[in-house]
Amino acid sequence: MRASTTMPPLQALRAFEAVGRLLSFRRAGEELLITQSAVSHHIKQLEDMLGVRLFVRKAKSIALTPEGASYLEQTIEAFRIIADATSEIRRETERQRVRVSVLPSFGANWLVSRLANFMLQHPEIEVELEPTLRLADFASDDVDLAIRFGTGRWEGVRSEWLMNEELSPVVSPALFGDGSRFAEPADLLLHTLLESWNPVGWTLWLGEVNVDIRRARVLQLTDYNIVLQAALNGQGVAIGRMHMVGDHLAAGRLLQPFPQIVRSEKIAYWLVMPQDRRLSAGAEAFASWLKEEAASPDLSAR
Known part of the structure; x- marks a missing residue:
């Protein structure tokens, strides 16, 4: 594969990010499992390509130049975007797991008896129920969806009506x-x-x-x-x-x-979702199925 004339080598960028974050060639080499001289080589290669100095070398320390500080900020963001995209692709290609926070009563008396239908339609998706009375905290609970009872007015989440009780x-x-x-x-x-x-x-x-x-x-x-x-x-x-x-x-x-x-609209079941995060394909499939089940005229277990 021909090297790009506009993109620096990935190894050089990784070395730069590590040195910029740790402000140490030695510690960057330990983290990347390469020698300190190899780290220095990568940084020089990057500086030569960019035509600017990225670090100020002092007797016993180093510091980022203004250009280096700006480039480091954008490099870190670029690595974050790549990591997020990689995680998303891996979630799509691996067997999908959907964790649903659910009221114990709703899970036991309505949802569980219907889950076999979902598993038949989506054998590639594994559903894990988490019975709890708490409103889901999507930032810390590691759940994709929640089902709650009430008015649907909860802060920091999106709520979609499922059915009135x-x-x-x-x-x-x-x-x-x-x-x-x-x-x-x-x-x-x-x-x-x-x-x-x-x-x-x-x-x-x-x-x-x-x-x-x-x-x-x-x-x-x-x-x-x-x-x-x-x-x-x-x-x-x-x-x-x-x-x-x-x-x-x-x-x-x-x-x-x-x-x-x-x-009454005050006594309804709601599908609760993260406000600022896109659902995975598995969670989207489960949410669609759940809304179809709730809308079915036959509300008895099948």
């Missing part, structure tokens, strides 16, 4: 009994109302049926999975997120004592 009380058959305990919505005030950390669900539903939540006894639990387990154990009435409790209702493990269902 539907709310209605659910109760175990043991607590429901013959149904006389739940003749009207106001009867809920005689029972413990179960909800996760944010009781907005009960607030919305009770407001719809004109029952004052301030008169209710609400037990707030950490995670919605715990809410469901408490309801299954007959410890109270849960505000049912209908996308999460479908299997329990179908199997008769939970009952829906009242027909009223509340829908």
Whole structure:
């Protein structure tokens, strides 16, 4: 391959970057696993090609010239661009891994049962779920995507709506009994109302049926999975997120004592993405599939 007349040799640039960063020919040689004289040769070759001095040599130290300092800044940036491009290409050609931060309840009651469909469509993509209640920190958590529940208004991220939740009380058959305990919505005030950390669900539903939540006894639990387990154990009435409790209702493990269902933009599932980073091809594929699944009229597990 013919040498370029405008591009300096890569070895010379690497030597220059190391010397400029470390301000030492000896330490640069140790880092690059070459001799100090080889480092000096590369720097002289680069200076001859550029026609300027890059370093001021002193008795026991060296310093960058103004031209050298400017060239070093641009060289470091060029190496960074090459490194980023290389990493991106390697991600595309290797087996792709997509890490998804997901609410434990959404993962267990909605997502996991559908993942087999995605794996059939994309056998080259490995999906890793990270169950957590925290909002993903894409700068430090090493995740590609997140799925969260709420209003979608979170700072520092991009959010795309997936689907609204539907709310209605659910109760175990043991607590429901013959149904006389739940003749009207106001009867809920005689029972413990179960909800996760944010009781907005009960607030919305009770407001719809004109029952004052301030008169209710609400037990707030950490995670919605715990809410469901408490309801299954007959410890109270849960505000049912209908996308999460479908299997329990179908199997008769939970009952829906009242027909009223509340829908609101305040109770939706959102796909959360980095604000300033492009998604990998694998993450794009997963995000597209997830939106298709959420938009499907059949929201029961397949």
